[in-house]
Amino acid sequence: MTKKTMREAINEALHQEMARDPSVIVIGEDVSGGAGGSSGQRDVAGGVFGLTKGLLPKFGEHRVIDTPISESAIVGAANGAALAGLRPVAEIMFSDFIGVCFDQILNQAAKFRYMFNGAKAPLVIRMTVGAGRSAAAQHSQSVHSLLTSIPGIKVVMPSNAYDAKGLLLQAIRDNDPVMFLEHKMLYNDACEVPDGDYTIPFGEGVLVREGEHATVVATGQFVKLAVAVVDKLAEEGIRCDLIDPRTTSPLDEELILESVRETGRLVVIDESSPRCGLAADIAALAARKAFFSLRAPVVTVTPPHTPVPFAPELEREYLPDAARIEQAIRSVLAP
Amino acid sequence: MKVIREFEDRVNTECLTGAIPGFTHLYSGQEAVAVGACEQLSDDDFIISTHRGHGHCIAKGCDVVGMMKELHARRDGLNGGKGGSMHIADIAKGMLGANGIVGAGSPIALGAAIACKLRGEGKVAASFVGDGASNQGTVFEAMNMAVVLKAPKVFIFENNGYSEHTGSSYGIGCDDVVKRIEGFGIPVFQADGFDFFSVYDAMAKALEVARHGGGPSAIYCTTIRYFGHFVGDPQLYRAKGEVEQYRDESCCLKNFRARMQASGELDLASLDAIDNEVGALIERAVNEARNAPRPQPEDLLKNVYDNY
Ligand SMILES: Cc1ncc(C[n+]2csc(CCOP(=O)(O)OP(=O)(O)O)c2C)c(N)n1
Numbered sequence: 001m002t003k004k005t006m007r008e009a010i011n012e013a014l015h016q017e018m019a020r021d022p023s024v025i026v027i028g029e030d031v032s033g034g035a036g037g038s039s040g041q042r043d044v045a046g047g048v049f050g051l052t053k054g055l056l057p058k059f060g061e062h063r064v065i066d067t068p069i070s071e072s073a074i075v076g077a078a079n080g081a082a083l084a085g086l087r088p089v090a091e092i093m094f095s096d097f098i099g100v101c102f103d104q105i106l107n108q109a110a111k112f113r114y115m116f117n118g119a120k121a122p123l124v125i126r127m128t129v130g131a132g133r134s135a136a137a138q139h140s141q142s143v144h145s146l147l148t149s150i151p152g153i154k155v156v157m158p159s160n161a162y163d164a165k166g167l168l169l170q171a172i173r174d175n176d177p178v179m180f181l182e183h184k185m186l187y188n189d190a191c192e193v194p195d196g197d198y199t200i201p202f203g204e205g206v207l208v209r210e211g212e213h214a215t216v217v218a219t220g221q222f223v224k225l226a227v228a229v230v231d232k233l234a235e236e237g238i239r240c241d242l243i244d245p246r247t248t249s250p251l252d253e254e255l256i257l258e259s260v261r262e263t264g265r266l267v268v269i270d271e272s273s274p275r276c277g278l279a280a281d282i283a284a285l286a287a288r289k290a291f292f293s294l295r296a297p298v299v300t301v302t303p304p305h306t307p308v309p310f311a312p313e314l315e316r317e318y319l320p321d322a323a324r325i326e327q328a329i330r331s332v333l334a335p
Numbered sequence: 336m337k338v339i340r341e342f343e344d345r346v347n348t349e350c351l352t353g354a355i356p357g358f359t360h361l362y363s364g365q366e367a368v369a370v371g372a373c374e375q376l377s378d379d380d381f382i383i384s385t386h387r388g389h390g391h392c393i394a395k396g397c398d399v400v401g402m403m404k405e406l407h408a409r410r411d412g413l414n415g416g417k418g419g420s421m422h423i424a425d426i427a428k429g430m431l432g433a434n435g436i437v438g439a440g441s442p443i444a445l446g447a448a449i450a451c452k453l454r455g456e457g458k459v460a461a462s463f464v465g466d467g468a469s470n471q472g473t474v475f476e477a478m479n480m481a482v483v484l485k486a487p488k489v490f491i492f493e494n495n496g497y498s499e500h501t502g503s504s505y506g507i508g509c510d511d512v513v514k515r516i517e518g519f520g521i522p523v524f525q526a527d528g529f530d531f532f533s534v535y536d537a538m539a540k541a542l543e544v545a546r547h548g549g550g551p552s553a554i555y556c557t558t559i560r561y562f563g564h565f566v567g568d569p570q571l572y573r574a575k576g577e578v579e580q581y582r583d584e585s586c587c588l589k590n591f592r593a594r595m596q597a598s599g600e601l602d603l604a605s606l607d608a609i610d611n612e613v614g615a616l617i618e619r620a621v622n623e624a625r626n627a628p629r630p631q632p633e634d635l636l637k638n639v640y641d642n643y
Contacts, residue, residue: 029499036502037572044571045500068470068506069437069498097436100473134357134408136419138435306639310419311408311630312356318635 004193006186009161010051010126013168014089016197018059021087024172027065028074028091028126032056035066048093049128049187071097075104075125079177082123083112087172094135095127095143095181109177110152120175124168129157130221130271131308131315132185140308140315142220145272147179148248148281154178154202155249159223161191163246166200173199183220203250207259211239214265214332217256217282218244222269222320229325240329248278253285260286264295265332269320274302296332301325336366336531336588337610338399339390341617343562346389346406346420349621350566355406359420362390364561367587368493369394371526371534372461372554375542381429381447381460383440387560388433391463392423395430403620409627416630417638438471440464441490445477448488448551459545461489467498467506469515478519478551485550489541490521492553493528495560500572516553528558529585532594559585 004012018024031052033045046053056064067074071092078090092098098105105125112121131140147155154176158164164182171178208223209230218226223244230240241259245252260266266286270279279300286298301320309315343363349355362369365387373382373394384391392402397413405412406420413423424432431447434440444462451458464474469492481488498506509515513523522544526537534556541552559581563570570578595601636643 030501033500034572036505037497037500038502038574038577039572040574041571048499066501066505068501068508069467070470070472072472099436100438100471134419136357136421136435137417138421139358304636306636309417309630309635310357310414310422311416313408314416314630314632314635317632 001192001194003190004161005188005190006158006161006164006182007049007051007188009165009193010168010182011053012193013165014052014055015058017169017172018055018063020197021172023085024087024089025063025065025081026052026055026089026091027067027078028052029067029069029093031091032064032066047091049184051126051182052091071101072104075101076108078123078125079104079109079112079121082121082177083119087122089124089126089172092125092127094139095129096138096141098127098143105147105153105179106150110150113176114152121177122175124171124178124180126180126182128184129181130183130185131319132221134310134312134315136310137307142271144181144219144248145277145281148278149276152177153249154247155181156202156247157181157183157220158246159186159220159244160189161193163200163206165193166198167246169197170199170202174202181220185221189224200246202247203252205243205245205252205255207241207255208244209240209242211241212263213239214267214329215241215243215256215259215263216267216269216329218242218269219248219278220271222271222325225320225322226269226325229322229329233326233329238329238333253289256282256285257290260290261293264293266294266298267301267325267328267332268298269301269325269328271303271319273305274300275305277302296334299328299332301328336370336591337613338616339363339366339369339393340588341613342389342393342399342403342620345617345621347562347566349406354625355420356408357419359406359566360387360564361560361562361566362387364581365493365495365528365558366390367531367590368491368528368534368556368558369463371531372491372538374535375538376429376459376461378427378429379456380458381431381444381451383431383444383447383460383462384433385440385463385465385468386421386433386435386437387465388423389420392425392430392433396428397423397425397430399616400620400623403624404627407624407627408629409624410630410634411627415634415638417634437465438468438473441474441477442480445481445486445488448481448486449484451487457546459487459489459542461491463491463493465498466492466494466496466503466512467501469512470506478516478521481551482520485548487545488551489538489545490516490551490553492516492555494555494557497560497564497572499564502572513555516555521551521553523553523555526554526556528556529587529590531587531591
């Protein structure tokens with residue numbers, strides 16, 4: 001095994017799956033990048049964050065499709081290509097732009113199977129999510145809660161390079177529409193990633209740390225931060241289960257509930273808004289199905305109910321940080 | 336035009352040193368379009384910009400110091416440090432915002448045009464549209480609806496040759512964007528995007544249509560961007576020397592100077608005096624921006640709603 005960044009792991013998954021399965025295509029703005037430029041060079045960008053680099057020279061223009069700026073047509077075309085038997089992987093650079101093509105997700109992709117008597121629509125939409133780069137309110141949102149609330153689509157949120165590769169291979173082979181959410185702050189994070197083929201099933205969370213005092217559920221970029229806090233508290237003898245659900249739809253309810261039934265205390269850390277968000281959803285799950293095990297009110301740690309600000313100090317204020325996470329864990333432990 | 340050029344050059348260096356956070360897209364090279372168009376408008380007319388919005392803001396009369404503070408994410412910046420480069424706005428100046436969503440401006444400007452029509456004071460709204468943005472469905476929808484509603488709306492198409500890393504020759508399927516716009520029933524006035532006067536004259540014709548109940552019209556300009564798509568873009572998709580050649584041969588500022596001198600309207604000394612004044616203004620803007628207060632934690636929850 002070798003250490004790979006999340007960027008490299010995702011790129012490798014795309015290379016391997018396109019080589020294995022000729023029905024996989026990649027489609028999106030600048031996915032090679034450079035078409036029609038005066039230098040005559042193609043594949044200069046490989047997507048704005050370089051995730052699709054090298055695919056064009058290997059697989060050619062029929063399978064690696066640069067598009068005009070037309071998200072509605074990109075996702076619509078992915079929908080149609082999937083119904084026609086391909087396995088498209090569409091890229092929406094910033095998940096914020098799904099605003100432009102939401103009909104194709106909400107009313108089309110999500111409902112084909114249900115409305116069309118079991119029709120398959122095996123498509124993936126890759127998109128970057130999250131705050132942390134001062135990209136302001138239209139380039140920093142976390143849209144997973146919004147997407148998770150739609151029946152018919154699956155939502156994947158890898159928090160490290162290993163999971164990203166295995167989950168993406170699963171996403172492309174999956175027969176349902178999958179939203180694959182890549183956090184911008186994780187692209188350069190590296191860990192051991194197998195060179196070969198492996199998939200991670202959807203709906204299976206992972207127990208990142210084990211402990212009996214409290215259950216901590218974290219998603220996306222906060223898994224890393226939660227690990228640091230949980231490890232720090234462990235030095236004091238406060239031991240927590242730390243769970244990364246990895247997919248929010250389906251959600252590994254059992255893993256969370258089993259842990260809560262043991263610890264009786266739950267903290268959920270998530271980047272979407274506090275109203276109707278994933279953290280609220282998981283808190284409600286505990287209230288519905290593990291109420292009598294709970295020994296303290298569930299605490300959620302999320303940004304406030306506001307758009308994402310531009311100024312770096314406000315963005316830091318907006319995002320949960322180690323201090324808030326630590327304080328939240330301590331608060332559920334307080335007698 | 337000079338203010339925009341100097342502003343963008345300074346913003347470039349301020350970004351590279353890390354004083355300006357986030358993503359920034361510079362307008363240098365395209366100044367004649369923004370200024371040519373906006374010189375024909377008053378504060379009561381509306382414009383809406385793109386993600387490359389500094390030039391349009393300055394041309395519409397936004398406070399340059401306030402803009403520089405906003406880019407530096409300061410509390411007394413034009414948007415209180417919450418918007419940044421991609422969302423600079425000043426509603427009082429009729430500037431309905433730079434926009435991070437490509438194509439989103441066209442229907443919004445259409446709405447402003449509807450407001451102008453309703454009030455009957457002969458005001459107009461204009462949207463700036465890049466060659467890449469011209470492929471968005473929202474722009475097509477806004478064009479058709481503007482025709483249907485006979486809205487006093489000017490669509491200003493700015494083709495700078497690229498959308499991000501993709502050449503417009505690839506991204507636009509037809510050979511002639513002008514015909515595509517005309518296909519909606521919109522008259523198009525073509526202008527040379529390197530020449531202030533050419534854009535200025537085209538805008539006059541567009542306003543003639545709009546202010547007299549003729550509905551929407553469009554201006555189509557070809558131009559160039561000097562910098563990459565965003566600050567930090569290595570631009571491998573561009574031929575070596577392309578930008579230098581344009582800077583040499585097709586600079587709207589050089590064109591303007593030459594024209595002024597030839598016509599005798601302004602002599603060299605007055606032009607230099609203006610340049611010096613601009614230099615001092617930008618210097619002051621940067622100094623004030625660097626020393627301006629940063630937002631406070633309580634600002635995070637301000638302006639989410641009317642009541643907080
Ligand atoms: C809906 C949407 N899609 C994609 C983007 C990413 N993006 C930002 S600018 C840009 C290119 C715009 O090209 P053009 O309209 O020609 O304007 P230019 O950058 O050349 O000024 C793209 C694709 C975005 N901001 N919004």
